[in-house]
Amino acid sequence: MSNVTQAATRQLDGPLLELTDVRTHFRTPRGVVRAVDGVSFSLDRGKALGIVGESGSGKTILSRSIMGLLPTGGTERSGSIKFAGREVGNLGRKEMRAIWGKEMAMIFQDPMTSLNPLMKIGQQIAEPLRIHLGMSRQDAMATARRLLQDVRIPEADRRLEQYPHELSGGMRQRVMIAIAMACGPTALFADEPTTALDVTVQAQILDLLGEQRRERNMSIVLVTHDLGVVAGHTDEIAVMYGGKLVEKAPTRRLFAAMKMPYTEALLASIPKMADPSHTRLNVIPGRPPDLVHPPKGCRFAPRCPYAAEKCIAEEPPLVVTPDDPLHSFACWYPVGSPEYIESRARIDAKKAEAA
Ligand SMILES: Nc1ncnc2c1ncn2[C@@H]1O[C@H](COP(=O)(O)OP(=O)(O)O)[C@@H](O)[C@H]1O
Numbered sequence: 001m002s003n004v005t006q007a008a009t010r011q012l013d014g015p016l017l018e019l020t021d022v023r024t025h026f027r028t029p030r031g032v033v034r035a036v037d038g039v040s041f042s043l044d045r046g047k048a049l050g051i052v053g054e055s056g057s058g059k060t061i062l063s064r065s066i067m068g069l070l071p072t073g074g075t076e077r078s079g080s081i082k083f084a085g086r087e088v089g090n091l092g093r094k095e096m097r098a099i100w101g102k103e104m105a106m107i108f109q110d111p112m113t114s115l116n117p118l119m120k121i122g123q124q125i126a127e128p129l130r131i132h133l134g135m136s137r138q139d140a141m142a143t144a145r146r147l148l149q150d151v152r153i154p155e156a157d158r159r160l161e162q163y164p165h166e167l168s169g170g171m172r173q174r175v176m177i178a179i180a181m182a183c184g185p186t187a188l189f190a191d192e193p194t195t196a197l198d199v200t201v202q203a204q205i206l207d208l209l210g211e212q213r214r215e216r217n218m219s220i221v222l223v224t225h226d227l228g229v230v231a232g233h234t235d236e237i238a239v240m241y242g243g244k245l246v247e248k249a250p251t252r253r254l255f256a257a258m259k260m261p262y263t264e265a266l267l268a269s270i271p272k273m274a275d276p277s278h279t280r281l282n283v284i285p286g287r288p289p290d291l292v293h294p295p296k297g298c299r300f301a302p303r304c305p306y307a308a309e310k311c312i313a314e315e316p317p318l319v320v321t322p323d324d325p326l327h328s329f330a331c332w333y334p335v336g337s338p339e340y341i342e343s344r345a346r347i348d349a350k351k352a353e354a355a
């Protein structure tokens, strides 16, 4: 596999991706929108990171900041973004173009808006191969055919000649993955890649991404509002709220011992598979914070059932749990703390009284 060797020769020591205090703010007539507000984390090669949070928490803007795909007017970006040891946060479009596809690739929620409706599937996969890897037309087409097979699209020869509208949603997303894989990227950013798909196809696409990751030793950043989506498909999970990282842990650890009441609320809002309508039984009450005037203390405090005075007054820093250096969270009274247990007992007693 040429792609595997390619990835291997690029191996360097240290994390593949390292973010330090990344901020992306937008100047708007209403004021400065603090879409990403001081995010730090690192991601190792070949690992899958899930970025989870409600709609509007800054997930897309964070991944676009890393990819260098932000709108230009009115955008203020600061902090450091290192990719394979190199600072990429301040590169211009021209320099980023050399990185896109080969180093970092991205797939979006709706393949219909990213695929060219007037271009045959084969051409769309072949194009980046010709541009980035300088392949001949023939070689690019042969590679496109192989990529379609890699993403388990049957009858590759026929598909190469088809247009996007002739394919189902799941097949179109497979094509997007094939395009993203084309130049053998070191990291893939997948932004809500399965949100538009039904549950069965969702699982197939996530399995496919995992397969490609292992085969190519590629890192994946999987962005989603649904904690259920990342549960079985990531090594680590980062939870975002109001432009900030509020909890990060290895996936298994997060589910076994989550610290943030927000993460707990997200978990409670996972659509139940058993429920035929997949409705969210527990929507988190209240609204996400205004990112122009965010709350002074913990940004989740106004919606947190366990919030105390300190939570409203003072912002909790992201700290490491004493028993696991890979688990960090930002909460004054985390799940399991005496204060949490006490307010939880109070809430439960009230509920029992009301019932
Ligand atoms: N170009 C922009 N100008 C102003 N605000 C923006 C812009 N793009 C995104 N935002 C705001 O930034 C916040 C984070 O957006 P986004 O990253 O898309 O959230 P998510 O992907 O988590 O749903 C939202 O409040 C959104 O309205």
Ligand SMILES: [Mg+2]
Residues within 6 Å of the ligand: 059, 060, 061, 191
């Ligand atoms: Mg988004």
